[in-house]
Each structure stands twice: as C-alpha cells, then as structure tokens.
Amino acid sequence: MKRREFVKKAATLTAGSIVMPYLLPSGRVFAKTNAPLAEHVVYVIFGGGLRQQDSILKRYLADSQGFNSEGNILNNMLDGAAPTSKVAYGIGEGGTSPIPKILSQSLQTQGTIFSEMRAISGGHYGGLNSLLTGSGVAGQGLKVRPINPTVFEYARRFGGFKATDTWFIGNSIGNSLPLLNSSKHPDFGLPYGANFFAPNITFGSDGYATLKNAKIYHPQEELEPMYKMKNFLDNSFNIKKGDMPGIKNTDEERTQIKEFIANTFIRQAAGQIPMPPVGGGDGATLGYAAEVLRVFKPKLLAVNMSSIDGCHGNFTGYLQAMHRADHALGFLWNYIETQIPEMSGKTILCFVPECGRNKDHNPILDANDWYGYDHGDSNSLRVFGGMVGPNVQRNLMVGNEANPIGKVTDFNLTIAEILGYKSEVKSAGIIDPQAQSLFDRI
Amino acid sequence: MMLFLVSACKRENFITKFEVEETPSFGDNLNKDKDKTNIEFHSILTTNLFQKPSSVTELSRTDRVIQSCGDKTLINEVIISNYMNTSFVILPSRQMMVDSTEKFVIDTYIRFFIRRPSEAEKTWFINFINANKSNPSFRPELVYSSFAASDEYMFY
Numbered sequence: 001m002k003r004r005e006f007v008k009k010a011a012t013l014t015a016g017s018i019v020m021p022y023l024l025p026s027g028r029v030f031a032k033t034n035a036p037l038a039e040h041v042v043y044v045i046f047g048g049g050l051r052q053q054d055s056i057l058k059r060y061l062a063d064s065q066g067f068n069s070e071g072n073i074l075n076n077m078l079d080g081a082a083p084t085s086k087v088a089y090g091i092g093e094g095g096t097s098p099i100p101k102i103l104s105q106s107l108q109t110q111g112t113i114f115s116e117m118r119a120i121s122g123g124h125y126g127g128l129n130s131l132l133t134g135s136g137v138a139g140q141g142l143k144v145r146p147i148n149p150t151v152f153e154y155a156r157r158f159g160g161f162k163a164t165d166t167w168f169i170g171n172s173i174g175n176s177l178p179l180l181n182s183s184k185h186p187d188f189g190l191p192y193g194a195n196f197f198a199p200n201i202t203f204g205s206d207g208y209a210t211l212k213n214a215k216i217y218h219p220q221e222e223l224e225p226m227y228k229m230k231n232f233l234d235n236s237f238n239i240k241k242g243d244m245p246g247i248k249n250t251d252e253e254r255t256q257i258k259e260f261i262a263n264t265f266i267r268q269a270a271g272q273i274p275m276p277p278v279g280g281g282d283g284a285t286l287g288y289a290a291e292v293l294r295v296f297k298p299k300l301l302a303v304n305m306s307s308i309d310g311c312h313g314n315f316t317g318y319l320q321a322m323h324r325a326d327h328a329l330g331f332l333w334n335y336i337e338t339q340i341p342e343m344s345g346k347t348i349l350c351f352v353p354e355c356g357r358n359k360d361h362n363p364i365l366d367a368n369d370w371y372g373y374d375h376g377d378s379n380s381l382r383v384f385g386g387m388v389g390p391n392v393q394r395n396l397m398v399g400n401e402a403n404p405i406g407k408v409t410d411f412n413l414t415i416a417e418i419l420g421y422k423s424e425v426k427s428a429g430i431i432d433p434q435a436q437s438l439f440d441r442i
Numbered sequence: 443m444m445l446f447l448v449s450a451c452k453r454e455n456f457i458t459k460f461e462v463e464e465t466p467s468f469g470d471n472l473n474k475d476k477d478k479t480n481i482e483f484h485s486i487l488t489t490n491l492f493q494k495p496s497s498v499t500e501l502s503r504t505d506r507v508i509q510s511c512g513d514k515t516l517i518n519e520v521i522i523s524n525y526m527n528t529s530f531v532i533l534p535s536r537q538m539m540v541d542s543t544e545k546f547v548i549d550t551y552i553r554f555f556i557r558r559p560s561e562a563e564k565t566w567f568i569n570f571i572n573a574n575k576s577n578p579s580f581r582p583e584l585v586y587s588s589f590a591a592s593d594e595y596m597f598y
Contacts, residue, residue: 163513173509181512196512210507211517214524221579229570229588236563237474237594245477245596246514254516261520 036420037391040347048308049375051357056384075101076330089319102330111388112396117406122380127354134412136432146183152194158421163249166194169303171285193247199288227251276331281307281324315370352385409435474597480505519591554589
C-alpha cells in the first residue's frame with residue numbers, strides 16, 4: 001500500500017470511529033457518560049398523598065385535628081420521638097402501640113432527606129406520571145400511557161438494560177397504573193418498557209385461579225419448538241411497533257418469568273414470600289417487590305403504594321397506613337441489605353410521594369371524630385423525598401419549609417446519574433427543563 | 443316503409459339469471475389491524491379450545507390478570523398453558539397431526555387465524571412438524587399454543 005493511500009485510509013477510519021458511535025448489542029448507542037454511583041436503584045413511590053405537616057414535619061394531630069399532640073410516626077424513615085398522646089396509628093386494641101422499628105438507624109441517618117420539595121401535580125395520576133417520567137406535563141390523560149418516556153425507558157435505552165432488569169410493581173390495576181411501565185413516545189415506548197406485576201391480582205385469588213395450574217414445559221423438548229413456531233408466526237405477521245399490546249421479553253426472559261410465576265405460587269403456599277412482620281396497607285406489595293428483587297436482581301425497580309389515600313374519609317386509617325408504609329419501607333431496605341448479597345451495598349433506595357394533601361380538612365369525620373383531608377390545593381404540592389445507599393451523603397437534611405429545594409421531577413435525572421446515563425437523558429430534552437439531579441441540588 | 447318495418451329492432455328474449463359469485467371466505471393477515479380486547483381474546487380462545495364459551499366471571503377475572511402483567515404475550519402463554527392443563531380442552535390427536543400434516547396445518551390456520559396459510563407458511567409448518575416427528579413431546583398442544591400466543595391471534 002502506498003504511503004498516501006495508507007494515510008488516507010487511516011484518517012478515514014479514525015474519523016469514522018469518532019463520528020459513528022459504537023452500536024452496542026442492547027441497542028444503546030453510546031457508552032455510559034458518567035461513572036455509575038450504584039449498580040441498582042429501588043424507587044419507592046411512598047404514595048397516596050402524604051400531608052407534609054403530618055409526616056416529615058412530625059406534627060401528628062397538631063396541624064390537622066387541633067390536638068396538641070406532635071411526634072414522628074415514620075420511625076424507620078425519620079429520627080424523632082413518637083407522639084405520646086392520642087396514639088391510634090399502631091397495632092393492638094385501638095392502635096395504641098407503635099410498630100417496633102426495623103432499621104437500627106433511620107433512613108435519615110443513613111442517607112439524605114430533601115425535607116421540602118415541590119410536586120408537579122396535586123393529583124395521583126399526574127403525580128405518578130411526573131415521578132416516573134420526570135416531565136412537568138400537567139395535561140396527562142387518564143387511561144393512556146404517558147406522553148413522555150418513563151424512567152424505565154431511559155434505563156433500557158441509555159443504560160442498555162434488558163426487560164427483566166427493569167420492573168414496575170403496582171399495588172393495583174386501578175388508576176391506570178398498568179400503563180405506567182412505558183410511554184407512547186415514538187422514540188421510546190413499549191420496546192423499552194419495564195415488566196409489570198400488580199401482585200394483589202397476579203398472585204391474588206384472580207391469578208391463583210387463572211395461572212396457578214399452568215404447565216411447566218420442558219425448555220428444550222417443548223418450549224423451544226413452541227417458541228420457534230411462535231416466532232415464525234410473528235415474523236409472518238410483522239406487527240408494527242406502535243401496535244404492540246405490551247412489552248416484549250426475550251424467549252429466555254419469558255421462560256425465567258414463567259418459572260418465577262410458578263415458583264411464587266409454590267413459595268406463597270409454603271409461606272416463604274418475604275413479607276413485612278406486620279401486615280396491612282401496602283405491606284404485601286412491598287413483599288412481592290422484595291421477591292422480584294431476590295430473583296431478578298433488577299437494575300431498576302419502582303414500586304407504588306397508595307393505602308395512605310384513605311385519608312379522604314378516614315384520618316385514623318391514613319395515620320395507620322402511613323405508619324405501615326414506613327414499616328414496609330424499612331423492611332424492604334433491610335431485606336435488600338441483609339438478604340440479597342448481590343444487591344447489598346450496591347443499591348440506592350429512593351423514596352418520595354407523588355403528591356401531598358390539602359392544608360384544610362374536608363367535612364368527613366372518622367370513628368375518632370378526626371377530619372379527612374383531600375388533595376389538590378397548593379399544600380398538596382409540598383412533599384419530601386430521600387435517598388440512601390452508596391455515594392449518598394449520610395445524615396444530611398436538605399431544604400426546609402422556608403427554603404424548598406428539589407422537585408419530584410428530579411428523581412428521573414437522579415436515577416439516570418446513579419446508573420450512569422445522566423447526560424443522555426438531559427440531551428433527549430424531554431424531561432422537566434427545571435429538573436436537576438438531586439446530587440446536583442446538594 | 444315495408445323495408446323499414448322489416449329491418450326494425452326486434453324484441454329480445456331476456457333470460458334472468460341469478461348466480462352466486464365465487465368469493466374466497468378466508469381473508470389474509472394484511473387487514474388485521476385492530477387488537478382484540480382481553481375479554482374478546484379469551485372469549486374467542488376458550489371457545490376455540492373448549493368448544494364452549496367462558497362465563498362472564500371467568501372472562502373478567504382473566505382480564506384483570508392480563509392487566510396485572512406488563513408482557514401481554516407472556517401472560518397469555520401462561521393462561522393458555524393453564525387451559526391446556528385442564529381435562530376439557532379439545533385437541534386433535536398426535537396421530538392426526540402426523541398422518542395428515544397438510545390438513546392439520548390448514549385446519550389450524552383457519553381455526554385460529556380465520557385464513558388459509560400461504561404456500562410458504564404451509565411448507566414451513568409441514569417441514570417443521572415432519573422434522574419434529576421423532577420428538578415424542580411434540581404434540582398438537584404445542585402447535586395450538588404457539589398459534590394462540592402469536593401476535594396475529596391478538597388482532598382481527
């Protein structure tokens with residue numbers, strides 16, 4: 001080869017390698033842009049509408065029912081003494097005994113709390129959308145997939161994760177929850193969606209009657225020819241991306257999930273599903289989330305809670321649900337740290353409600369003659385959130401009532417930073433333009 | 443005048459004849475662009491497999507279960523295999539599949555897709571079934587399951 005020809009070819013190759021990105025097998029186009037802060041993220045939507053005054057501000061009944069009783073009822077999440085009078089949120093007759101805390105150190109001590117953040121919406125679905133998409137879109141319709149990509153789609157597209165690496169665990173199939181595992185955005189959508197289970201249905205009485213008796217086919221003798229035929233039929237039909245009825249797992253992943261479903265019924269019958277010591281509220285949802293974590297060790301799992309929303313008509317039930325949600329959260333973090341060695345010390349737990357609750361009560365009284373609270377006013381936009389795990393500063397409280405710091409839309413970018421693709425999410429230009437990673441807020 | 447009358451038009455003998463035009467009753471897969479609802483899907487599926495419709499209670503329960511899973515194809519496969527594990531499912535025999543493979547393939551396409559297979563599809567399936575004859579686990583149940591779990595079966 002002549003020298004001139006060699007130089008020309010070498011220059012072309014070098015330029016090409018710079019200009020043309022390397023297409024990874026997973027479909028991601030670029031290598032990760034920041035060093036990951038952790039290998040896994042568990043994102044708990046501490047949801048249902050959590051009134052700031054009754055939770056992080058620890059005013060118990062003082063700011064809601066006019067009784068001079070203050071104290072902390074989120075004893076796994078926050079530091080602070082429990083209320084000493086009119087205790088009705090615990091266990092036993094009248095709920096007078098708080099549930100013993102699970103964590104030896106509160107999440108506040110172990111991590112960082114943003115004590116006064118701003119929600120995007122005072123409603124559930126808008127709030128959930130903002131938490132999962134990081135978008136400030138307020139006009140999201142019910143019964144439709146989000147307009148903008150979810151945290152799962154960013155993770156799969158930019159993080160290069162497979163479907164079983166991303167999970168959304170819902171506490172029901174109501175409130176359009178099953179539609180939140182993927183958006184309908186043309187550049188993302190179902191090909192990048194997360195797996196979804198609503199365990200109270202999938203593994204409840206409905207699932208038991210419909211799935212429990214499913215055959216376990218032999219992987220080579222039976223499943224392999226079955227998948228070959230199905231794949232041939234699917235290739236002949238050539239479904240369009242926009243017409244996909246759900247997300248797609250690979251054949252290998254499908255086999256793994258089928259085994260998971262079958263084993264879950266077996267473990268359920270044997271009482272082996274990990275569950276919070278005290279049941280009720282959203283505890284079972286977090287128990288099944290722990291089971292998914294144990295088996296799949298996903299990169300990103302989001303789980304939704306909503307029992308707290310009983311506050312519309314039962315304030316006592318709301319306090320009990322909040323206390324049990326804290327108990328379940330403590331259980332989940334403890335389970336990850338002590339029972340899943342592959343995730344222990346490598347996982348960041350994020351938690352935040354989708355919205356707060358009103359400043360003023362509604363006229364509905366419960367059995368204790370305590371008023372209920374709806375959500376939708378400006379007080380409903382007051383929320384708090386936190387994170388704990390490797391690379392998260394310990395024992396740090398950021399912001400206060402007079403100085404709000406952070407928005408719920410920050411969590412999407414925060415998760416992107418944790419998993420190593422923050423700049424891609426930013427460059428996509430679809431998230432709330434005011435959103436920042438919570439690490440940058442600090 | 444006489445010449446004009448002789449050469450004038452004559453009355454035609456009309457024969458009214460009604461016939462049925464030959465029209466293929468099976469379509470193709472090109473026009474299937476509407477996805478079945480969960481209830482439609484399982485109503486049709488159970489009628490196919492059990493030769494009788496499911497109750498409304500069963501259908502709404504199945505609908506909830508499908509909604510509770512993100513991968514619809516996967517959960518349908520599990521539900522199908524659950525149906526296959528009942529004694530009520532009506533399937534052709536393995537002998538029929540092996541002895542009359544072409545008829546089995548055509549019947550299966552018509553049963554599930556309401557259309558005949560193309561020549562390429564028919565050939566592929568006949569070859570595939572023949573290649574798996576020596577596998578004793580290869581049964582009509584697997585063929586039916588793959589059709590029932592296919593993308594095309596989810597559309598109409």
